Amino acid sequence: MLTHCPSCQQPLQFTTEQISRLEQALSHLAAGKLLTMKCPLCRQAIALDKSGQPPQKNETQVQPPPPPDLDWLHTGLFQAEEKVEDVPMALVLHPPGEQRKRIGEALETVGYQVFVADAPAEALERMRFVNFSCVVFQDAMEGSLAQSSFHAHMRALPMNRRRYMFYILLGDAFHTLYNLEALAHSANLTVNTGDLRHLDIILRKAIPTYEELFGAFLEELSAQGKG
Numbered sequence: 001m002l003t004h005c006p007s008c009q010q011p012l013q014f015t016t017e018q019i020s021r022l023e024q025a026l027s028h029l030a031a032g033k034l035l036t037m038k039c040p041l042c043r044q045a046i047a048l049d050k051s052g053q054p055p056q057k058n059e060t061q062v063q064p065p066p067p068p069d070l071d072w073l074h075t076g077l078f079q080a081e082e083k084v085e086d087v088p089m090a091l092v093l094h095p096p097g098e099q100r101k102r103i104g105e106a107l108e109t110v111g112y113q114v115f116v117a118d119a120p121a122e123a124l125e126r127m128r129f130v131n132f133s134c135v136v137f138q139d140a141m142e143g144s145l146a147q148s149s150f151h152a153h154m155r156a157l158p159m160n161r162r163r164y165m166f167y168i169l170l171g172d173a174f175h176t177l178y179n180l181e182a183l184a185h186s187a188n189l190t191v192n193t194g195d196l197r198h199l200d201i202i203l204r205k206a207i208p209t210y211e212e213l214f215g216a217f218l219e220e221l222s223a224q225g226k227g
Contacts, residue, residue, distance in 0.1 A: 006054050007044035026052055067175035073198050090134035092116045093123040093141060093150060094170070099196055103136055103170075106199035110207065120150035132165060139171035145185065155186045166207060176202060 004011055014022065022037075026048065029035050034047040034055060049055045090112035094100040104114045112134055117123035120142060126132075135154065142148040154167055167187045174190035175181055182190045189206045191199065 002046070002048060002052055002054070005039040005042060005044070006046060007039060008042035010039075010041045012039070022052070026050055064180055067178045067181070070176060070195070073176070073195065073201060089113045089115065089130060089132050090136065091123060091126060091130075091132045092136045093120065094136065094138040095141070099193070102196055103199060106196075106203060107134065107136070109200045110203045120148070123150060124153060131161070134166045134168065136168045136170065139169055139174070145169075151185075170196070177206060 002012060025035055029050045031050065034049060036045055036047050038044070039046055047054060090107045092100060092103055092107070092114060094103060094116070096116075096118060100116060104116065107114050115126060115130070115132075117126060123135075127135075137148075137150060137154070139145050139148075139151075142150065145151045154162070154165075157165075166189070168189045168191060169182070169185055169187045170191050170193060172193045174192050176190065176192045176195045178190055182188055189202075191202060195202065
């Protein structure tokens with residue numbers, strides 16, 4: 001029987017009658033079900049399995065992989081071996097300033113023609129008439145991604161447009177080159193603001209990897225008229 005609260009760690013003192021009722025309830029508990037009670041001290045919920053103990057955590061539960069090791073980025077060991085081609089235009093939605101200038105310069109080094117926008121409405125208007133190959137968005141432009149009309153627009157784009165855009169999210173909370181995080185936010189790449197000084201190297205690594213994974217697939221779709 002449980003002797004201490006899992007939340008407050010204080011000893012639980014039950015009367016003989018309470019123990020009897022608890023044991024009776026546990027005896028009628030179906031397999032795989034939990035009995036919930038409240039700690040009389042901290043009032044937090046306590047879940048008990050049929051043995052009268054909190055259920056054991058599943059140690060085999062799948063955990064997401066950690067963010068990638070970026071030692072190579074800070075030491076400058078990565079050497080680009082491929083030249084990015086056929087990616088002529090990039091749209092940068094970021095507040096004016098030194099960071100936006102640095103982003104533009106990094107994009108130009110890998111072959112993009114860069115257009116900047118100061119506000120989401122301006123960016124959306126440009127996207128009506130230009131098929132950008134790359135879109136860079138600073139996540140705090142509209143408060144948060146959950147509130148962002150621009151991010152919602154990118155997520156809702158028809159796939160015949162979206163699959164040809166390399167969507168990059170920038171922000172203080174992101175992990176650079178963490179593919180699982182990018183996927184969770186419907187992006188192709190996430191970059192932490194602190195790594196912007198290495199953005200040209202990051203792009204030279206990320207874009208060829210993306211093209212290696214999806215290039216043949218996109219070419220086949222285009223050939224079949226399904227692009």
